[in-house]
Amino acid sequence: MSKKFLAFDIGGTKISHALIDENGTLLSESQKHATPQSTEEIFALLHSIIAEHEQEIEAVAIATAGEVSLKHDRIIASVGNMPAGYHDIDFQALTNKPVYVENDANAALWGEYCCGAARNKKHAMLVAIGTGVGIAFLIDGKMLKGKSGAAGEAHFSINRGHHRRCGCGAYDCYEIYASGTALGLDAKEAYQDANVDSHTIIQGIKQGDERAQKVFDHWQENVTSGIIGLVNIFDPEIVILFGSLTEFMDYDKIEKAVNQDITAEPIQLKRATLKNNAAIIGAALIAKDCLQAAN
Ligand SMILES: [Zn+2]
Structure with missing residues (x-):
């Protein structure tokens, strides 16, 4: 019988989870929760969901915001968008089953490489757009992890006149x-209203509101400018965008803008084929590999 994994995707705004088999197939619809305000509540939420499924799974797979150690066991840095203390959360204490952790962008790219848009593409890049931004690189079929596991953080400066x-x-x-x-900050500046945020813009563009579309387009240009620099450095075959906001992006427009400006051969630009499940699927497949390596 196929092995089952319970996979989570933990971000600054929401936590989703699903049961996934060893081929990366979802065995249940993924479910979403708002991310609790404290690390203790996050732990309690994970613990209660794991307790429901503990008997049927081989391991727990976690894709999370923040940088994750090379051993896939803990967070090492960059959890600015998460509650205080999240850096030190003890994932192994959640269950007696093995727990394997990976950065959310890395997990999403691994999911897309194994069963999504980057299949058979050994040079790929993924930009995970959520509360923060994470970037993942696949180089000659291997994830770029860096010396500690922290590669791919989006903390390099760009000049956007702000x-x-x-x-x-x-x-x-x-x-x-x-x-x-950032989209929320753009909205506040454009509307001169502290109460608007990224949801205001998404609601607006769904209703055909021109002002909201303009704010979104400007934000999308900012996303594009970083992609151009990264493509010049890493020369990938494909760039994948992941995260709930990417549903509303104009892929033809970004692909054209990137290919006009880069020095390398043209790239393909796509939304994650596995949509919002890319990170949980990738995390489950990473957990499968870790489990195999441990046994
Ligand atoms: Zn920064």
Whole structure:
């Protein structure tokens, strides 16, 4: 019988989870919860969901915001969008079953490489757009992890004519122009209203509101500008966009803009084929590989 994994995708705004088999197929619809305000509540939520499924699974697979160790066991840095103390959350204490953790962008790219848009493409890049931004690179069929596991953080500065403080403490990082948080800041500036956010813009563009579309298009140009630089450096075959906001992006327009400006051969630009499940599927497949390596 096929092995089952319980996979989570933990972000600053929501936590989703599903049961997934060893081929990356969802065995249940993925379910979403709002991310609790404290680390203790996040732990309690994960613990209660795991308790329901513990008997039927081989391991727990976690895709999370933040940088994750090379051993897939803990967070090592960059959890600015998560509650205080999340950095030190003890994932192994959630269950007696093995728990394997990976950064959400890395997990999403692995999912897309194994069963999505990057299948058979050994050079791929994924931009995960959520509360923050994470970037993942597949180089010659291997994930770029860096010396500690922290590669692919979106904290390099871009010049967009603003002066904005990023969650990491520095000014004008790519993340603070290309994240959902950034879209919210753009909305506040454009509407001169502290109460609007990224949801206002999404509601607006769904209703054909021109002002909202303009804010969204400007934000999309900021996302594009970072992609151009990264493509020049890493020369991937495909760039995949992942995260709930990517549903509303104009792929033809971004692909054209990127291919006009890069020095390398043209790239393909696509939304994650596995949509919002890319990270949980990738996390489950990483857990399967870790489990095999451990036995
Ligand atoms: Zn930053």
